[in-house]
Amino acid sequence: MTADDIFGAELRANADYVDAFALSGLEAVAGAGLAVLTCMDSRIEPLAMLGLTPGDAKILRNAGARVTDDVLRTLVLARYLLGVKRVMIIAHTRCRMAGASESDVHSAIHAMGGPDTRSISFLVATDQAQALRTDVQRARSWPYLGDIPVGGFMYDVESGRVTRAC
Ligand SMILES: [Zn+2]
Secondary structure, three states, rough: OOOHHHHHHHHHHHHHHHHHOOOOOOOOOOOOOOEEEEOOOOOOOOHHOOOOOOOEEEEEHHHHHHHHHHHHHHHHHHHHHOOOOEEEEEEOOOOOOOOOOOOHHHHHHHHHOOOOOOOOOOEEEEEEHHHHHHHHHHHOOOOHOOOOOOOEEEEEEOOOOOEEEO
């Protein structure tokens, strides 16, 4: 199988996208002064669920919407070079990274034929609400970010509703 076979559908779709492309000339700064950290979950539409369009916000995603060193690194750049003045951290219901334990995830990967992943910390949250509060506080306390508002939120994958958590 060649790379074109594997990614062919997406590249053909991109050709249509190029034909209709209307985002030329957008600025790299976040037009709404917003950064959004959320989960990689494919049920989440970060822009649409917040009434945003391309150009409005910096979108950061990882498994579980966790505030990692790399998220903090990225937010410092976004804050000082890309117009970000507010940060939303949005966890979600039915997240694979919440509710189970770290060892459950290692076992699940192994059961799927994967390697022994026990040397990796997946940042699984057994108490999702507490993990969100801790992550929000970590961002608020990060001295390089300065004094900008950081809020914690929960997205409901069944209703689409975003509610403030902290
Ligand atoms: Zn998730």
